Amino acid sequence: MEKVLVKLKEVYPLSGAALGKLIAKLQALSLPKGYILVREGTVANKLYFMEKGIARSFCYKDGKEITFWFGAEGSFISSYNGYIANKPGYGTIELLEDCILFSIDQASMQALFQTDLELANWGRKLAELELIKTEQLLISQLFKTAHEKYQDLLAENPGLLQRVQLGHIASYLGVTQVTLSRIRTKMK
Amino acid sequence: MEKVLVKLKEVYPLSGAALGKLIAKLQALSLPKGYILVREGTVANKLYFMEKGIARSFCYKDGKEITFWFGAEGSFISSYNGYIANKPGYGTIELLEDCILFSIDQASMQALFQTDLELANWGRKLAELELIKTEQLLISQLFKTAHEKYQDLLAENPGLLQRVQLGHIASYLGVTQVTLSRIRTKMK
DNA sequence: GCTTTCTTTTAACAAATGTTAAAAAGTAGT
DNA sequence: ACTACTTTTTAACATTTGTTAAAAGAAAGC
The missing domain is CATH 1.20.1280 (Monooxygenase)
Structure with missing residues (x-):
């Protein structure tokens, strides 16, 4: 439980109490190479953190796979359409190596957000950071x-x-x- | 002040009190076609709402302009790299018609986020919604x-x-x- | 060590897109 | 209606990328 702690704090500074509430909801997972974490078209409302290993997100296009994202150590991983909007995700998330992950489900997250100002701001900052990363990807894709x-x-x-x-x-x-x-x- | 109210509430349900705090910080702007709202490379830490009109964001690539975003009535507009990370933005935002906008600066926003749980969650939801929109754009761009x-x-x-x-x-x-x-x- | 399988490179041709420049169409002002 | 200006389309040719298939290389199992 090394990297996840560092990265959780990097997102937004948290008091010990707030950090404790977050950590209490984390579940550790050890999953093999090839494991499908999220299947395209299903509603997957969990947020993952990659402690060790690497994963990718891909879609099918005319029967071919198109990878649109890689997540290695230190990355937050999610089908954001599921986690954020409770809608089916448009990508499949596959583990490319044996991985150690931490997961937290959206319902627990929501409960924390509704009651803890620090954590609500943590959640805001996480979404904001993912937003500028994604925007950067889009721009480099375009030009x-x-x-x-x-x-x-x-x-x-x-x-x-x-x-x-x-x-x-x-x-x-x-x-x-x-x-x-x-x-x-x-x-x- | 019609659309902005509807859209602010659409992001995340707010009590009258919280909505009032947000509205109190809004500044109305009436700007002409061709106006440069944000210039590439500058730190622009404001969030805008487009009440009437349309704008675009673009970068320069080998001397040519590449538009990567349009925002018409009902859109939130920002150089997110500036608004979120206080860093220079990579795009210029230009008004393509005479526009009516509302703006709120990042410092006011931060102050609200630090003190009001509802508004912190509102800010989170706004970033989350922009994130899944951007992700969708990226995927359609790729495949x-x-x-x-x-x-x-x-x-x-x-x-x-x-x-x-x-x-x-x-x-x-x-x-x-x-x-x-x-x-x-x-x-x- | 030798298959067997999967991954990567190479080749040949087809299709799509870029580049440059000119023509056509559309707008705005007088 | 005319000019000046901007935007859109068309044309010709160069370049890039896609497609298909085969060859070469690397990894895994026996």
Whole structure:
């Protein structure tokens, strides 16, 4: 229970009491590589924290999988459409390695938000931070070429390539695996 | 002061008292077409509400403008990087028509969040709703062709075409204006 | 060590999109 | 109605990316 504590506090400063309430609701999970944490189209109202391992979110498009998100150690993971809006999520979340996760269900979260000002602000800050991260992803998706996005990925997250198949990364960059392979060849 | 009231309440149910505190901080603005609400690279820590009119956010890429967002009546508008993280925003926000807006500055907002549980939850809900909207945009950007995205835009927001130049819409869809023109021709 | 299977690269061709420039259509002001 | 200006469409060609299939390489099981 190392990283999760650090990251929970990083989101928004919490008193010991508030942090304790949050931690009390956490459930530890140890799940194997290949495990489907959330299945597309189901309402999954849990928030996860990745303590160890890596996961991805993907959708199906014409029978092919398109990865739109990776979450490694220190990431919050959720089908936000389920967690936030109680609606079916549009992605499947798959574990790409054996993982240790912590989960908290939305109902417990809501109960805390309704009664604790600090935690309500913690929840606000979490959503805000995820929002600017997502907006940043959207913008780079819109105005960078696959080549640039690949270079950015290399710079920001060099370890990812050693842990994730190129096919997943290709769809994440918005291109086919063949195109990504061509990009890599050019960069040698 | 019609739409703003409805939308503020839609985000999260508020008591009269809490709503009153929020409204007390609102400033009405009437600004002309072409006005730059936020300039790229500056820290703009205000949240706006569009009462009447329409705006866009855009970045420069190789000297060309790329629009990544439109906000018409009923939209919340902000450089979230400034409003949330107090960092320079990556987009310029330009008014595309004469607009009536309401603004509230981040400091006032923070003060309310720190003292009022209802408003802290209101702020949380606002960020959460913006998050799932942005995530939806990102996914459609990743796994839809320009043709599909244009059709979606027509279906979801038919009025936009009458109010916004095609060049802006083209960059929003992630293609050049020439390509959008070709798509439109094919659809006739 | 040798299959067997999965992943990545390469090749050849087709389709889509970008680039540049010109033409056409639409607007606004006089 | 005319001009000046802006926006949209069209055309021709270059470039990029997609598609399909095969080859090469890497990993896993026996």
